[in-house]
Amino acid sequence: MAKLDFSPIADTTRRAEIVALLRRAILTGQLEPGQKLNELRISEQMRVSRAPLREAMRELVQEGILTSIPYAGTFVVDVAAKDIVDAYSLNKVLDDFAIELAWPQRDQRFFDELDRRHDAVKHATRALDTTRQIETALQLHGLVYEWADNSVLLETWQRLTSRLQMYFALHQRARNEPVPAEDLHETYVALLKGKDMRAAQRHAREHIDNDFEALLAYARSLEKRASKGA
Amino acid sequence: MAKLDFSPIADTTRRAEIVALLRRAILTGQLEPGQKLNELRISEQMRVSRAPLREAMRELVQEGILTSIPYAGTFVVDVAAKDIVDAYSLNKVLDDFAIELAWPQRDQRFFDELDRRHDAVKHATRALDTTRQIETALQLHGLVYEWADNSVLLETWQRLTSRLQMYFALHQRARNEPVPAEDLHETYVALLKGKDMRAAQRHAREHIDNDFEALLAYARSLEKRASKGA
DNA sequence: TCTTGTTGGATTGTCGACAATCTGCTTGTC
DNA sequence: GACAAGCAGATTGTCGACAATCCAACAAGA
Numbered sequence A, B: 001m002a003k004l005d006f007s008p009i010a011d012t013t014r015r016a017e018i019v020a021l022l023r024r025a026i027l028t029g030q031l032e033p034g035q036k037l038n039e040l041r042i043s044e045q046m047r048v049s050r051a052p053l054r055e056a057m058r059e060l061v062q063e064g065i066l067t068s069i070p071y072a073g074t075f076v077v078d079v080a081a082k083d084i085v086d087a088y089s090l091n092k093v094l095d096d097f098a099i100e101l102a103w104p105q106r107d108q109r110f111f112d113e114l115d116r117r118h119d120a121v122k123h124a125t126r127a128l129d130t131t132r133q134i135e136t137a138l139q140l141h142g143l144v145y146e147w148a149d150n151s152v153l154l155e156t157w158q159r160l161t162s163r164l165q166m167y168f169a170l171h172q173r174a175r176n177e178p179v180p181a182e183d184l185h186e187t188y189v190a191l192l193k194g195k196d197m198r199a200a201q202r203h204a205r206e207h208i209d210n211d212f213e214a215l216l217a218y219a220r221s222l223e224k225r226a227s228k229g230a
Numbered sequence C: 001t002c003t004t005g006t007t008g009g010a011t012t013g014t015c016g017a018c019a020a021t022c023t024g025c026t027t028g029t030c
Numbered sequence D: 001g002a003c004a005a006g007c008a009g010a011t012t013g014t015c016g017a018c019a020a021t022c023c024a025a026c027a028a029g030a
Helices: A014-027 A039-046 A050-063 A081-105 A108-126 A130-147 A151-175 A186-193 A197-229 B014-027 B039-046 B050-063 B081-105 B108-126 B130-147 B151-175 B186-193 B197-229
Strands: A066-069 A073-076 B066-069 B073-076
Touching: A014 A050, A014 A151, A039 A050, A050 A066, A050 B050, A081 A130, A081 A151, A081 A197, A081 B081, A081 B151, A108 A130, A108 A186, A130 A151, A130 A186, A151 A197, A151 B081, A151 B151, A186 A197, B014 B050, B014 B151, B039 B050, B050 B066, B081 B130, B081 B151, B081 B197, B108 B130, B108 B186, B130 B151, B130 B186, B151 B197, B186 B197
Parallel strands: none
Antiparallel strands: A066 A073, B066 B073
């Protein structure tokens, strides 16, 4: 018999597709923070009834990218500078842990996948596709989590990723400048292939700090604007 | 004007109440792992239509204590030994981080609340109310997370707590033995009041390891039973 | 006997309509 | 003009019914 791995077939429910559509819209910044989601309008646009739409929204509320106030509406979460600080400081701790767990598990498949994802980042960078660049960069960093073989950790990371992606997307849209042509992940990938785990962890922390500084500045500007508006 | 803090008024939607009811049933072990939730039956029992029930179930799926398979049903999550190991190893890392963040924030209110929650544990222990004992013990440990002033960390802890509570409840129900009369949290509370943060962190890790050993033994027995049944 | 197709019942997914609630405006009163 | 009461429109929450899907039992054929 031929050796062939079938992957699970596509999601068949409307609900799942709606979740994917909404998530994408939020994470790419098409839906802005604080914006209200009108159920009737969205359900008509998607040619779907409100039932599966509402169920999808409940999922995204629990995922942390929507918030719901009974009888008032469901909104895209507001991004405060504090949230970004919180997410990043936790991310540092988790990255440390993930690298530690994944380290002894590294194998040829890990290295191959590392290169594949790194290539994806480089490709998106060359294509000046910022949205895709953010997505692929996060997927690159997610590899150690997938290899850590800890389902709860992976799940936690995925939740965190949603927010980070949203923050990055907003940041990029706001600055609206060309993406950095140089490749910031070269060292990260090299260290993950190397023999010094501590060095890899240290680099990850610093790498995170770099991204973080730029994002935080943006977050602060957001808050200033908000307080002026109020 | 009198200084008075009003707490938010009760949840007004059926959905929220259903979520609370189901969560409680799952976390106390009234609904067993792997058990299927029949929508029609539950909605009739609760005298509620399926719409809010389904929305509530979506929330609990995202919360990680239910799993859903399209057109097949929604089930209470199965507990595998690996899951418990994963949850506990992550919990250790998070506890470390939480204590570190909360440490400089400790104030009189913190110490008062620490004592209050400790008393609650002791009370539940004396009353031989195992369910309540688990609940209060987790709330005691949650205090450092609340004081850490990191919303993402707190949220992560709360998700983790659901599972831990479920594991503990199942463990207790399975063993069905009287709860330990002695108080295991005395040292923990004392160290959190003291001056040596490292010592507190170390103790938390060891404390976790203790609970973990007992739980893991139970989890292994669960798996044995499952493989026999299959 | 094993495999394959069919069929009926049960359950989940989706829909359209109705009820409950909120919000902003208008109206009336002082 | 200021303020409270009440009304109208819009939106969310809930309901009951229908459609799509799955599963187990059974039948038919090799």
